[in-house]
Amino acid sequence: MKRSQPFNWLGWSSFALLLAAWELIAWETPKLLLYFPPVSRILAALGDALAAGTILQHGWVTLGRFAAGYLLSAGLAVTLGVLLGYFRYLHGLLATSIELLRPMPSVAIIPVAILLLGIGDGMIISVTVYASVWPILINSIDGVRRVDPTLIDTGRTFGLSSWQILRQIILPAASPYIVTGLRIGLSIALILVTTAEMIAGSKGLGFFILDEERAMNSANMYAGIVVVALLGYALNRLFLLLESRAMKWRHGMIVRQTA
């Protein structure tokens, strides 16, 4: 939604100031250098790691797992959510299970996943799917249930079949909710990929960060964190870009309502 706003000079300046303060404090406290390296060293380490290509390899692995897990989760959760929102008896059947499983912190499933699936990509992708399914599912159900009955009656009076009403009316009408769920699911998927890689991986940015910490290469560790942060930022921006394209009809409506 912030796409059309002017560049936020104030925000970026204060962030730059924060980095400068870090740099200064790090140089003033040499005893902490091992845990708290100056920004310049972190950037230098990042440059080296990028030049060597190692961090990019780990980055690609993480991105691949994220993409597989997130897309799988999105497809599954939107389909299931729309069906559960549309068919009351299906919702009644599964509502209790959803309410009980959803609040559990998803990382708790990682040990179970390791037991069942080992420590490969399958395990990491599975826990990613499991964790990011919930917000997408809940929002999709909610979105479908909130579709105004008048819209559905409109479809019926124009002679549309149930399937046509679902596709042509309910899906677009519920799409703002579905998109919100997809956006929350995106950050959760990235958290779970990184966490799972830390616990049981030999590749990926999560593994890289933890491995460099254990090797006491704190500048490299921070470099890994920077890459994960940039990955999250980039994915979020990409999402917003796609959203503003797909939801153009809604963009102006929100601006007008909040103006």
Place this chain on the structure above:
Amino acid sequence: MPILDVQALSKSYRQAGGDTTLAIGNITCQVEAGEFVSFVGPSGCGKTTLLMSIAGLLAPSSGRVVVNGKEVSGPPPNLVLLFQEYNKSLFAWRSVLGNVRFGLAARGARSAAAESKARKLIELVGLKGFESHYPWELSGGMQQRVAIARALAYEPEVLLMDEPFGSLDALTRLELEDALLRLWAELKTTILFITHDIEEAIYLSDRIWVLSRRPSQIMQELKIDFPRPRHQVTTRAEARFMELRNDIYRQIGNQEVP
């Protein structure tokens, strides 16, 4: 043969407590092809329920509705219902053109012919130049024009209208009444109109059925024979118009007309 034949229609609801209330008493009426007929009745007399039942969106408790010789058991293919709440029934994700094209697509029309037909209808309801606007960018009156164009794009033989101008301001309402009469004259659709506005019903209709309070029943049928095209000033100024207005008001209003 009437295009629309309502036979002893009644509809009751089961309430939260388990009691049933009768919303529609026992309504029998016929509409001939090309007619403009109105139900007029007090608020809460079950007008919307009646129209939903005729449109096949609600199953009647007893009686039946026959459209063009076929008994209604679901939404009939040659009839469309226009809702009062245009802001709820328009598709917010479709432009004006997209909304009107929906009506054509639902009828089975496709391709380039549909496009030019939709544009023509938009022009006909007075929205030329707004084709690519989204509904939220339009005023209430313009939104209802879009809804009318979308309904007409479906080319229904019978158009049911549920207090379509009920939430519009007085001037916009007069404007849309005339716009509707022009479209009706041009497209020769049969219109069954519901309103609680007595004068609106008289101004628009060939015939009026006056409905009672719940459970609603037809109290009287009135033939309205003002010549067409009618005029907001001269038609409404006729002595007969006042007579009709007072006559209906005596029946559905609570107050005595002196």
